[in-house]
Amino acid sequence: MVSHSSTTQNSGKPVRAGPWVIGLYFISHVILDAVSYVQPVLKLGITPLSPQTGLVLAFLYAYRGNFWWVAGAFFVSEIVIRGIPMQVWILPLQAISITGVYQLAAWLLRSKSPMDSVTTLNGTLKFIAIASATAITAGSVSVGLYTLASLVPAEQFASALARFWVGDLNGILLLTPLLLRFTEAPLLLRALVTRPAAFAGVSLGLLASFTLVFLVGNPGDLRFFYLFFVPAISAALIWGIPGFLLAALALQISLVVGVQRLSEVAPLVDLQFLMSTLLVTGLALGAVVTERENSARLALRREKQLRDSEANLARASRAATTGELASTLAHELNQPMTALVSYLRASEIMMADGSRNDARLAPTLRKAADEALRASDILRRLRNFYAGRDPQLESLELSPIVEKLVEALRRSERTGVESIVLRMDPALPNVHADRVFIEVILSNLIANALDATAERPDPVIEITAHESEKSVHLSVDDNGRGMSEQIRRDLFKAFVTSKSDGLGVGLAVSRSLAEACGGELHLAESSLGGAKFEFVLPIDTERRESP
């Protein structure tokens, strides 16, 4: 029944309610006014309880084009409930001016604190402020008119205004959010059902407080009212704003019933002031709880999204880095395949010649089998890499791995490999890591350095390793073009690259591999003027303590 979507809020056109909604509103307005017509001042519509104001604000908030229906409802309920006063002119004037105030309040609420934001502390406090200002304005207008018409003596102006204010305020604070967030009722219901013990506790608390305040204790003693705070605040703490509003609604109804049925109770207006305090406290507390729940839910959702995207990325980048790796492995794989095919063809020729007992046949076939095994070994390594296997951590001597890799690079046709300088600390302790991961990371870093220094006449790439704070720092430094601040910031994110032909996944993958080994990979200050990457590996402590 309620529409407060952003499109309706932002369009300047008045939004009109359908006949059913208007009818429902109109009847509810009159009924609410009638049932809350308790302890009025001089038989005027100045009661310490005006739930219809909450209804009016919610109605105008959702359907801004229904000014005259609201004014009409004020007018009619005035006549029906309180009769036509001597000064007839006051009725339309009052109805129109109060409706104007609420129309303004609805506009303020829409622009300053839309109902969606009454889930955060900030939004809720704004809502309370607007409600308070609305009540005092409407009260001033209304009581002012009564005073002008001499229906209220001038000396009673202040007390009448206070009565009017607290009634309107409580009406707005309680009913407006309840009505406008009605669509969330199923959510609240589920929240209540999932915690039956708490629900029973709060209900019992309300009942017990009511019994103590109105039946057992001295109802005139306002101190007992504070008992209501316990269940109401509990509801706010457990279910946030919606739970609190429900508890407050029950409380408000019981207050009206209690005051009407029982004599000798405190004046309702005093109870209503306490009720205002309770409403403000509960709303603010509930907002904090709701806000925290929402942000926790949001964080959970974000985390899930992040996990999903990381999983996708891991897959995508594994495929991409493997471009380079696959090329290396293809070379390796083709070696045994070439030998294998040649051995088999040779065997075929030997057999076709009719010389079946060629002495070379058996050893050739055995050699072919060896080559097949060699190929399958390489394939297994490739598959393991694609499968994203867990790291196989072992105690490793870093220097030979690095030297072997650099040696292999030097043998390749890549230009610039001669500029690689190795400075490995000879007393380096063993590291605890996965050999293949180290190789992939290091080749990636060296490949980047080679690319970065490609255009320099005097390229230098320095690979150093030293021990520091229970880890080995293996770094690749170059005097290449370095990188911009932008690239530097997003460096380890996937698909960020300064290369025209790169996918930009190498570093992201390298970092995840480094972390899988319990190490880390980060950018350090280059001492050569280009870029320096530092790969920190954990030391194998067992090896070190018992050499």
Place this chain on the structure above:
Amino acid sequence: MKVEPTIYLIDDDAAIRDALMLLLNLRGLTAEAFSSAELGLAKLNRDSRGCVLTDLRMPGMSGLELLAEINSREINLPVVLLTAHGDVATTRAALRGGAFDFLEKPIDEDILVDVLTHAISEDARGHQKRLQTETQLARINTLTQRERQVLTLLGRGLQNREIAIELAISPRTVEVYKARMMEKLDCSSIADVVKMSLLLDSSARS
């Protein structure tokens, strides 16, 4: 001095050397294997006949470097390159560097033998041509000053009469020089004479 055409196989992978040697021998080809470009290069000279079959990626000197070295030393052997993964850039560099062919591993044996046979016959033809040129240049060297002038002018398309005017001798004398020159150079037609003059031009230029 007849040299047996040999396939100089260069690959750092022992299994590949072993397998290809076996296969080539079974196919009736003479081959010699080397584990590095340096070792192979030490064995090659201008009198080597046959072709080079080398891997691209090797420790030390690479296949492309070996190709450049063979060209600069005027060893004149066709070079067939083997690669585990043919990327366009390397292929282009190899062909621009004067490689005879480029094969991807694993190699189809029939294609391999076909390419190697072609390379060997190409080498033989090239060698034959080089020998012929050398003989012809030797013959040109036996010509006298006048005979050489007549050869050059005939090559430019001049008639006997025009040559006579150019050299300030009688047309009859031109006829005599021309006959003697053609005999020395073993030419039977004016087309052969033109070829010889072109050869003279190119050798003078180089």
